[in-house]
Amino acid sequence: MALLSIDQVSVAYDKVEAVRGVSLAIEPGQIVTVIGPNGAGKTTLLGAAIGLLPWRGRMSFDGIDLRRLDVEARIERGFCLVPETRELFGDLSVSDNLLLGGYSRRRDSAGLKQSLADVYKRFPRLDERRNQKASTLSGGERQMLALGRALMAKPRLLMLDEPSLGLAPIIVREVFKIIASLRELGVSILLVEQNARAALETADFGYVLETGEIVHSGAAADLMHDPRVTASYLGGH
Numbered sequence: 585m586a587l588l589s590i591d592q593v594s595v596a597y598d599k600v601e602a603v604r605g606v607s608l609a610i611e612p613g614q615i616v617t618v619i620g621p622n623g624a625g626k627t628t629l630l631g632a633a634i635g636l637l638p639w640r641g642r643m644s645f646d647g648i649d650l651r652r653l654d655v656e657a658r659i660e661r662g663f664c665l666v667p668e669t670r671e672l673f674g675d676l677s678v679s680d681n682l683l684l685g686g687y688s689r690r691r692d693s694a695g696l697k698q699s700l701a702d703v704y705k706r707f708p709r710l711d712e713r714r715n716q717k718a719s720t721l722s723g724g725e726r727q728m729l730a731l732g733r734a735l736m737a738k739p740r741l742l743m744l745d746e747p748s749l750g751l752a753p754i755i756v757r758e759v760f761k762i763i764a765s766l767r768e769l770g771v772s773i774l775l776v777e778q779n780a781r782a783a784l785e786t787a788d789f790g791y792v793l794e795t796g797e798i799v800h801s802g803a804a805a806d807l808m809h810d811p812r813v814t815a816s817y818l819g820g821h
């Protein structure tokens with residue numbers, strides 16, 4: 585059974601439909617990417633799935649109709665959105681941001697302590713900067729903090745909104761390496777990206793979203809060589 589199933593979902597702002605009849609599925613342990621240009625509806629789709637926007641259609645997480653789970657219940661079941669890094673708490677330290685990420689597990693202090701140690705092991709740069717304010721981190725470090733904060737909730741499915749945004753190419757590679765390494769935790773990932781090459785290199789399966797609709801989909805390795813995708817999204821190579 586798919587961990588996340590999105591079936592014929594549409595999302596409208598007033599009367600304008602930003603997402604139209606989108607269907608996609610994420611199997612346990614899979615990394616799935618949705619690529620597409622600015623304004624295609626990628627962020628809108630994530631906002632609907634996490635419960636921030638009203639939508640039509642059917643969505644389920646681990647077999648449960650998402651309409652029956654409020655935002656808190658979704659997080660408690662391990663369904664987690666990694667928002668853009670500007671949503672970190674800039675005035676708080678790295679360690680406080682991480683602890684807030686574990687808020688839904690606040691009654692499990694031993695588990696939280698272990699998770700904090702695991703995050704510092706995975707992200708040594710955060711370990712070195714435990715007491716530094718989040719607002720003073722570099723772009724790449726902020727992205728690591730956003731990922732680390734999400735891991736504190738013990739997610740089963742992470743939705744990532746453009747983790748490459750605003751990062752230098754060398755840092756993008758580092759961040760995508762980290763995303764690929766999350767496979768070993770058994771976390772499933774829905775990765776929304778404009779950087780099609782990095783996303784398809786990391787994912788198992790991909791969907792191309794254009795003006796609110798899925799226009800292509802397939803194994804990521806196949807999409808990388810599909811002329812319709814390479815021409816529009818991979819610079820024709």
Ligand code: ATP
Pocket residue numbers: 597602620621622623624625626627628629778
């Ligand atoms: P980007 O990569 O630039 O973030 P995206 O694929 O995430 O793009 P969305 O942000 O989901 O695209 O936007 C999809 C469409 O919905 C766009 O045409 C956008 O202008 C519109 N839109 C987004 N947010 C709102 C809003 N709050 N009110 C009205 N229209 C909106």
